[in-house]
Amino acid sequence: MKASPGTCVNIVGAGLAGALLAVLLARRGFGVRLYERRPDPRQAAPERGRSINLALAARGIAALERAGVMAQVWPLTIEMRGRMVHERSGSAALQPYGQRPNEVIYSVGRADLNRVLIEEALRHAGVTVRFSHQACGVDLGRDRLRLRELASGAEHEVPLAPTIATDGAGSAVRTSLTTAGLLAVREEWLDHDYKELTIPAAAAGALDRHALHIWPRGGFMLIALPNTDGSFTATLFLTRTGERGFAALGAPDAVAAFFAREFPDAVALLPQLRDEFARNPQGQLGTVHTAPWHAGGAVLLLGDAAHAIVPFHGQGMNAAFEDCRVLDDLLDTDDHWESLFVAFERARRPNTEAIAQMALENYGEMRDAVLDARFLRLKSLAMGLERRFPDRFIPRYSMVMFHPEIPYAEALRRGALQARLLGELDAQGDSDPGLAERLIRERLAPVA
Numbered sequence: 001m002k003a004s005p006g007t008c009v010n011i012v013g014a015g016l017a018g019a020l021l022a023v024l025l026a027r028r029g030f031g032v033r034l035y036e037r038r039p040d041p042r043q044a045a046p047e048r049g050r051s052i053n054l055a056l057a058a059r060g061i062a063a064l065e066r067a068g069v070m071a072q073v074w075p076l077t078i079e080m081r082g083r084m085v086h087e088r089s090g091s092a093a094l095q096p097y098g099q100r101p102n103e104v105i106y107s108v109g110r111a112d113l114n115r116v117l118i119e120e121a122l123r124h125a126g127v128t129v130r131f132s133h134q135a136c137g138v139d140l141g142r143d144r145l146r147l148r149e150l151a152s153g154a155e156h157e158v159p160l161a162p163t164i165a166t167d168g169a170g171s172a173v174r175t176s177l178t179t180a181g182l183l184a185v186r187e188e189w190l191d192h193d194y195k196e197l198t199i200p201a202a203a204a205g206a207l208d209r210h211a212l213h214i215w216p217r218g219g220f221m222l223i224a225l226p227n228t229d230g231s232f233t234a235t236l237f238l239t240r241t242g243e244r245g246f247a248a249l250g251a252p253d254a255v256a257a258f259f260a261r262e263f264p265d266a267v268a269l270l271p272q273l274r275d276e277f278a279r280n281p282q283g284q285l286g287t288v289h290t291a292p293w294h295a296g297g298a299v300l301l302l303g304d305a306a307h308a309i310v311p312f313h314g315q316g317m318n319a320a321f322e323d324c325r326v327l328d329d330l331l332d333t334d335d336h337w338e339s340l341f342v343a344f345e346r347a348r349r350p351n352t353e354a355i356a357q358m359a360l361e362n363y364g365e366m367r368d369a370v371l372d373a374r375f376l377r378l379k380s381l382a383m384g385l386e387r388r389f390p391d392r393f394i395p396r397y398s399m400v401m402f403h404p405e406i407p408y409a410e411a412l413r414r415g416a417l418q419a420r421l422l423g424e425l426d427a428q429g430d431s432d433p434g435l436a437e438r439l440i441r442e443r444l445a446p447v448a
């Protein structure tokens, strides 16, 4: 099937990736039919319990710029310059994310960002969105996408056209392809769940609005990201079971006692703690590995539907947006859906596997290592090396968050070399002043 402008594409899921992809395809002249399970977000309240705000970084921004929407997105963002690490003693210290003024990340509300993208998509005459329409699956043999209209319960079918599934981590399209034996899925669930809580503007007090706050406690942690209305959204990450797990926090008194013991300086920030803890859903976290991501030229999975990851690097949405930008790039050189989908998977898979791994590794860093003296020493050493050799040594966190020109897989590869090198330099101390330069020139080629 030809991917030529004027032809029509179905997108299942008008979430973050689906809505952005609709804008990019519409700008190229494709017709787009979006099917979204939720009601119209311009009329209904957002779903509760789904990361209310997210960290937006350079990869996501590059894709949003490609779609021409950053002018509408900037007012929704709050700059976060570093991690504010809150110790049990109540003392707090800012660990900057980078060392240049532009090396910051941005908190953005999911619902607002999604609304901007949907509105932008709908500015194009060739785009339609059917809200409250749930995809039930695809039938490749009959070339059909099966849909249910949620208001009436009526089911109907449309031609595949092709169909790009951006229906998130629990993708129904992926499930139907798996059931048909067309792809294989492996889901790796963490034994840690999460729960979101509100720090109202009135209670936020002196909490720095330009930081991502972390209360690391070894096996678990609380974090908080700022919202534009002055409130923060806090998220507790905790094991499901065990003495210090969600299972032990069934009663409101147990919750209050847990917070008083583990996060004493956060208690005053969370005046609705007991109610919210009982009311808000407990979310699961995991990594989804899928292969392949497409069925011929008829169906492609993209974003979380293809490769959901744990949220500890703040990159799931950024990676999903990067998917959209890469697919858009490929449309410059390929006009057959099947070869396009093959090329997309070939280009993206090594990178999404790399960020999945780095996201898991970052959990240990956030909940634990940020308090560790060696971690802080190596971080400061890394920053010093970046200042001296900016074209060769860039801390891995910075490569991922601030350097969209460095693919995730390359960030992982260079990061491993750098970690080894930092270990060696740290062990050596100051005994050989020329060692850093020698090792870096020998082992790290300039960033391409």
Ligand SMILES: Cc1cc2nc3c(=O)[nH]c(=O)nc-3n(C[C@H](O)[C@H](O)[C@H](O)COP(=O)(O)OP(=O)(O)OC[C@H]3O[C@@H](n4cnc5c(N)ncnc54)[C@H](O)[C@@H]3O)c2cc1C
Binding pocket: 012, 013, 014, 015, 016, 017, 018, 035, 036, 037, 038, 050, 051, 053, 054, 055, 056, 133, 134, 135, 136, 166, 167, 168, 169, 170, 171, 172, 173, 194, 235, 283, 302, 303, 304, 305, 309, 311, 313, 314, 315, 316, 317, 318, 319, 320
């Ligand atoms: C706690 C938490 C914190 C996170 N923090 C960050 C962060 O700071 N930074 C970051 O980059 N990422 C973060 N993420 C990851 C991010 O949320 C996802 O990677 C991102 O939402 C993926 O976008 P998507 O469009 O692929 O999927 P989604 O955003 O999940 O969108 C899927 C859409 O499909 C719709 N849908 C689902 N099923 C159907 C169906 N059958 N038919 C029709 N429509 C359907 C849904 O309603 C939704 O609108 C976080 C995730 C979690 C859980």
